[in-house]
Amino acid sequence: MVHYIRFLRTPQTATGKKTVDIAAVVAVTTDLGDAYYAQNIDLVVEVVEANRPHGILHTQVVTWQASSRALKFTANCPGKYTSRSARLHVTTRATQSASGIMAVPVILDVWSDIFTLSDKQRTEPIVERQLVLPNKSRIRMWEETGDSIARHVWDAGLGFLMYFSQALSSSPAEGMSRLASLMRSSKVRRLKVLELGAGCGIAGMAFAQLAKCDMLLTDLEDAQEILGNNIRCASPLAGSTLRSEVLDWSTGVDDSCNANYDLVLVSDCIYNPDSSLHLVETLRQLATRTPGVLILVGFKRRHEADTIFFDRMQQTDFAIVEQVNIPLPHTFTDHDADIPTSEFYTYQLQSALSPRT
Ligand SMILES: C[S@@+](CC[C@H](N)C(=O)[O-])C[C@H]1O[C@@H](n2cnc3c(N)ncnc32)[C@H](O)[C@@H]1O
Structure with a gap:
């Protein structure tokens, strides 16, 4: 752990x-x-x-x-x-x-x-975490000291940092080639990226510090203040932009949203069965507007209810195109012998994968 x-x-x-x-x-x-x-x-x-x-x-x-x-x-x-x-x-x-x-x-x-x-x-009652990315830029993440779900850093967010670092290395692990090539392509073309349920924004901010992109971090209203503070402390790559907005999955994507996203990030957001169904519907709305979009879902398995998200993604015509597990840092003790992992699934709409007739 x-x-x-x-x-x-x-x-x-x-x-x-x-x-x-x-x-x-x-x-x-x-x-x-x-x-x-x-x-x-x-x-x-x-x-x-x-x-x-x-x-x-x-x-x-x-x-x-x-x-x-x-x-x-x-x-x-x-x-x-x-x-x-x-x-x-x-x-x-x-x-x-x-x-x-x-x-x-x-x-x-x-x-x-x-x-x-x-x-x-x-x-x-706020504190800062600092972590260093492979390009030596520093992630500065403010979080609250209380028990809020949105306003502190979760393990899967750390897993995303490890995933992005490996994807950028000269030999990315199997199961992350889609994201690796998308990140490489950001050298010649600024990507459009959306994070859903961003919380403090650790995954999206790390991405914007490593790859050239316009990053939109979204969450419920009560995460907006901490997201705004963290955006002010971020060091996005030259050419990257960062902003935040309310996006509630139970309302879904605004009809006026016509952004052609290359990538949607979802970090540690599938633990609640009810909101999982809204989350899948939001992903469907986004992928319908931009059929080629990659969706990267990372989480730490904690509940049986996590499967509800995966079942609904399958029913909604999403296909898993790649999968990889990333072990999280761990101290072995008699009480704690299992290596914790963050699991990553890259999705695309099935219809976007079918050969054109
Ligand atoms: C466990 S936290 C993960 C936060 C962050 N992604 C991370 O990895 O540190 C789950 C996030 O999902 C957000 N969330 C829950 N229900 C939501 C909804 N209906 N619409 C938008 N965000 C929601 C919460 O506010 C919270 O920030």
Whole structure:
């Protein structure tokens, strides 16, 4: 399992005699929050000057105990830094050594929002994740600390980063050749791409940072604020554009929508049987307007109900043209011996595949 360091309580400051003390509570848990990291591990807590990611003002190591559910700590930053703007970064040594090279680490580190090193400051309940893509561009993804489905990063989104990186490599794995050649073609022609149920937008943003495209990230109304924030932090490739819009699958695609999409991305969106049926109908409407469109569906298998999506896709005349599983980063323990995978299915309309008569 990939684990995420999460703030259960975001940093709060208090001034001591010679220090500014920053208290926080973290957990090392899964995307669903249904399991906790099952080994002891040292967490590196850094007080970093805001807007200077390498300006580390103070470092402290605290230990996460196997199978605990929360870790409360106080970082004692020297008082000489009082009044500076700072962020709290909580990471592991392994994650630190993976940063700077393309890697999804086994444990994702977390960056707090900015706060002032003075008395009684509390940060907002939002945090940032940072990951590096193969072209060295950085994915900066804000998410909420609460339990919202739309407003945090899910494992399949990380799987998409790994998929895109492999598709761009000199020898893409079997099962991703369609996307690999589409990504290569973006060097000569800007692609039109749509993401459905984008959440924080990790998959679509990574694509726009790796391939030249006009990317439209869509989700329900309650994801629009975080999507907008993340678009402002993104570093799209020169020639790429990024924007967001509400698209509710239960309403479907507007009649006026006549965009000729090359690609539709769907990351971790097939867990709910009712909305799955609306999602398939939305995909059908899009593919009817643009019969050649590729649809890339990635997800982590969690529920039996996931099959409803696949059955309905088949009934709706969609054909799977390629399939590949990508193993997610994992720490083997006695409790956790199965390698988690993200599964990827590339679909096209059957009619778009039939030879013309
Ligand atoms: C598990 S999250 C995945 C988010 C993101 N794609 C990722 O991989 O991190 C599922 C997403 O589907 C969106 N969603 C659910 N029902 C929807 C609907 N009827 N129309 C549009 N989006 C919907 C949710 O708001 C949420 O952002």
